[in-house]
Amino acid sequence: MSTVVRIRVFGGLRLWRAGEEVDVGPLRRRIVLAALLAGRGAVVTTGELVDALWGDDPSPSAVNQVQRLIGQVRRLFEPELRNRETGSWVVPVGDGYRLRVEGRALDLAAFFELAAAGRAAAARDDHREAAQKYEQALEVARQPPFAGLPPALLELPAFVAIDAARAETAVEAADIALAHPRARRLLTLVAGYAAAAPLHEPLQARLIRLLTAAGRRAEALVLFEQVRQRLAGDLGTDPTVELRAAHLDALTDPQTEPEAIRPAQLPLPVAGFTPRDDLVAALEPGRGAAVVTLSGMAGAGKTTLAVHWAHRLTAEYPDGQLYLNLRGFDPDGRLVGPSEALNTLLESVGIAAAAGSTLETRAARWRSALAGRRMILVLDNARDSAQVRPLLPGSTACLVVVTSRNRLTGLVAREAAHPVQVGRLDRAAGWDLLARRLGRPRLNADPAATDELVQWCAGLPLALSLAAARTAVRQELSLADVVAEMRAAGRRLDALGTGEPHDDVRSAFSWSYAALTPAAARLFRLLAVHPATEIAAGAVASIAGAGAGEALAELHTANIVTQLGVDRYILHDLMHAYAAELLDAGEREQAEHRLVDHYVHTSRNAYLTFGLPPPTDPGPPPAGVHPVSPPGDNAALAWYKAERPALVGAVELALDRGWARAAALIVLHVRPLRSSSAEPRSDSREQTVRVWQAVEQLGDPVLRIGLGREVATLVRATEPERAVDLLTRALDLAVREGLVFWQAQAHRSLGGWPSILDRAGRLEHLRRAVALARDAHDVSALVYALEASAVEHLAGNDAAKAVAALSEGLELARAAAMNDFVVSLAGRQAEALLQLGDAAAAIRAADWALANAAAGDIHTAYAASRFVAIAYARLGDAIRAREAARVFRELCERHADSYNGIFGADLVAHERQEVEDAVAAMGSAPALQ
Incomplete structure (x- = not known):
């Protein structure tokens, strides 16, 4: 169990x-x-x-x-x-x-x-x-x-x-x-x-006594009469002695003081409410703080959660429950001011506000009215802290729950309010909400359609509730039919409404938008051009064309964007769709240009951290574009991993707009980042081929050669003949244009693929690659060519020549600060030393490579841990050999898809077996403890 x-x-x-x-x-x-x-x-x-x-x-x-x-x-x-x-x-x-x-x-x-x-x-x-x-x-x-x-x-x-x-x-x-x-x-x-057991006389008798003891004699007498009539009508009997005695006590109760008004104003809890246990748990500490704020974007379910929680706590606050909608974001713009709110609250507890009294006087009377009482006060839809502050009781015996689309940081800072952020529902919770509204059998009949519906609503409770309502009234249609109907509705938000005024997602969003300053409203519209859910602050500055810090902070405070981490934000899918509806064509085109240029220049800056010469010079960033400059290759890799969806989207946008040069530059700039991230080639193949096809129409030979080589790299495992053809064409173009660097790169690529040419042909290509790189005085091309030559020499069991090529390459790479290549060459050196029979030196080289590899460099981790395991096995060190083999085995399992996609499943399987065989050959040597 x-x-x-x-x-x-x-x-x-x-x-x-x-x-x-x-x-x-x-x-x-x-x-x-x-x-x-x-x-x-x-x-x-x-x-x-x-x-x-x-x-x-x-x-x-x-x-x-x-x-x-x-x-x-x-x-x-x-x-x-x-x-x-x-x-x-x-x-x-x-x-x-x-x-x-x-x-x-x-x-x-x-x-x-x-x-x-x-x-x-x-x-x-x-x-x-x-x-x-x-x-x-x-x-x-x-x-x-x-x-x-x-x-x-x-x-x-x-x-x-x-x-x-x-x-x-x-x-x-x-x-x-x-x-x-x-x-x-x-x-x-x-x-x-x-109430659930109306004929249970002992229970009814006790409730009558409890009401009497609580000073609610009128309610007790009404209840007795209701029970008496029910007994007579349903059972044909009279009340028992116990019930009559409770009734008599209610009639003769000596209480003479007027009953205190116990308001019970909480709205009806939403039927089919999806429990959000994590948020309810987060709310609980707020009972000690006495003020709890629930903030989140429009439609996140703040009011529903507040009302649900307040209903759960009514027994602990016996003096009543108050509810007031402050209309902070209503469509008619009628904000309930503090004075009006205090009048309503005072009347709710039986106190008339004195005519002409000041706000301070009313607030004081309100605090006095609640002194010594335990009540729940739900202040819904607040605009800001100033609207709420005068309404707060003066005692922590009461609990105040405030909902707002803004974060109400002022209440948290000055009144020590307990903040709770209400976010989107995950897939399971989205299913649960729909199941409570539509019944689980209907969902289970078509889980794919249910998943699409949850995804369409992007985890927003309001959107899911509206979609459920739309589905519930169409019982004659399958769920798949309803989803298809919504998909065909046109714009995404068109499908998320009931058809009644202000009862749709678009209206809910519009009230938040209307409350923004002009600068924040403009930035919100412009964010529609960003192609990914996560948005970096640097990209926001370029999209805006100027500093956007204050406007971005306002969008965050208003819960229109959510901060994910340092300088990273999320724009909800449906908010993105709403922003796109508001953005006019002129704003869009300019912002799209700035966005694409931002990624052209920022990807170039990331490329330069590898010590490589850029493929071509894009010129200075245009006015309004604010590229980011990662401080080193590790930072560049971290930037790429975070921004990869945005980069893919930027390339797609450039292709759609006919900006082939920009698309090509981004693809070429991120090549070393993709390689260092061990990204499967299949992830970028289709888009890169389309960029190459667009570039073929341009007159830029460098971009045509660079993209041709990139496509060849991506297809060589599945289409080797096509890869050779692409490289040959790239080489011919480089020769015609006199581009020595690119000739060296093409020869190096042709010489580095054992599956395409025989060994003599590969060596000739590599010899020419080295010679051309020397002629071009290009360190990066020479280092690339020397490494490829070393690999070929190792494949031919010529370790001495491999060591010579690697030693020269290491010296050049260190001098040029090509840090990733220094690590890569050190790993190759470990392999060469192992082939020469110097296992101890091989371990030192591999350990150095592991210690200096960039975070997330699984290429080096794979090769170095493999060499370490084999070297220790040859030295007879069973404990270290088995530990290294375990690390290598875990790497292979954790990154199986990446390794199989890059090296080929057969080679990975062969090298795994090679390590296992080396360790097994040690026989009964002591096992790793």
Whole structure:
């Protein structure tokens, strides 16, 4: 039973395994699971299961079907269980089955344990502990058990007993509350249970007494009359002695003071609310702070969460609940000012605001009115801290929950409010929201369409709720049909509305947009040109064409963009779509030019950190473009990994707009970054081929040669003949144009591919590459050519020539600060030294390469750890050999896709086996401890 399982029966039967909700399945499987759960650990006989499934008319094959259903229930807990295996959860006992579920995993078990703990505390007269345990028990079992299952099933004894236990626990809790005034906070919970059991006279009698004790005599008298009429109408009986005595006490209650007004203004909780346990947990510390702020973008579900949480806490705040919409972002622009808000709040607790009184006077009266009272105050849709500050009580006995699209940093700084950020729903939560609105069977019938719907709504609760509403009213259509209909609606936001005024995602966004300053509004529109979800602050400056710090900070404060880390932000998919609707053609074209130029020049700066000569000079950055300059190759690699989706999008944008030169420069600039990141060639092949095809129409020979070589590199594993043709054409063009550097590069590429030419041909190409690089006085081309020559010499078992080429290459690379090549050549040197038989020197070279490799350089890690394992095996050091082999093995498994894509699966398999064989050859040498 190692798998973490959680089961809920109150409010409906649901099951989670390892954090993911499991579809319990069709009705009969649900009935069997429910019967086992209702047994509460006792044996449920086959006959009882037959009764639960078929009642008085069982199937002739009932027993066989029960056995099959038991197997299906077992696999809910243990999906890998084979047929006829018993497993650990549902065990056969005699002529029946017992379900083994720990109390912490099942809310039903938790309810009975908490109720028993309350009973035990009451027996030892620990009323505080008793009230706490009863409160927890009643909270757990607040909703009816096994909701949604057939009524006939719930009339079986085991299920009736659970309902009876719930009512009896409410009675016991009421007795504690009547005996100990401090436990009166249980009244709200008891009232809920009494409403669900209107003919349970002991429970109704206790509620009448609780209402009387709380000073709510009028409510107590009304309740008695309602119960009396119900008993007469439904059962034809009169109230019991107990009920009449409670009624008499309410009539003769000596209380003469006027009853305090107990407002109950919380809106109705949203049906089908998706529990956000992480956020509820984040809210809890705010009860100590007395003020909690919930901030997030429009439609994130802030109000729904605030109301849900406030309803859960009503028992702890017995003096009432207040709710006020401050209209901070309403479409009509009518903001509720602090004075108006205070008038409304004072009237809610029975105090009229004095005519002509100042804001300070009203705020003081408000604080006095709440002194000594425990109330919840939900201030919804606040514009800023100044609007909220005068409405705060003067005591921490009250809890204030404020929702806003802004972050309300002022309340956090000055009033020590507890901030909670309300973000988007993940895929599982999105499914859960739709399941609560549409029913899980409808989702399970087409999971692909459900996934598309969740993705379409980008995790925004408002969008998902609107999509669910649109789907719910189209029962005649499949979910796939509804999604296709939404996809065909035109603009993305067109599909996310009900057709009623202001009841759509676009309207919700528009109210946030309308509150922005002109500079922030302009920046928001311009961000639509960025092609990725994550946006770097440097790119924002170029898109804006000037400093954008204050405007970006305003968008962050307004929760229109979310800060991901230092100088990185996220623009929500639907917000991106809304910004694109607002952006006019003139703004768009200029911003797109600046964006593409930003990535041309920033990628060039990253390229230069490798000590390589740029393919061509793009000229200075245009006015308004603010490229970033990574300080070194490690920083350049980190920039590339973070910006890769944006770079791909920038190249795509350049191709769409016909800016082939810009697209080509970005592709050529990021080549060393792709190589150092061990990026699979297939990731960039299709786009690079399209860039090459566009560049072929230009008259720039350098770009044509560079892109031709790049395409050849990407296709050589799958199309070697095409690769040779591309390189030959590049070489011919370089010769015609007199481009010696590019001739050297083409010869080096042709000489470095064993699968294409014979060894003599490869050596000739490499010899010419070295000679041409020397003639061109280009250090980078020469280092590349020397490394390729060394690789070829190693393949031919000519280690001495390899060492000579590597030594010269290392000296040149160090002098030119080609740091990545220094590391690469050191790794090659380890291989050459190993081939020469100097295992100790090979280990030193490989260790140096590992220590100096850039973060994330899995090329060097692969080669060096392989050489270290083999070298230690040759030295007879079993412990270090096995440890190095383990590291190499883990690298191969962790980066299998990258290595197989770069080196080829056959070569990787061969080299893995070579390491295993080297270690195995050591025989019974001591094992690694």
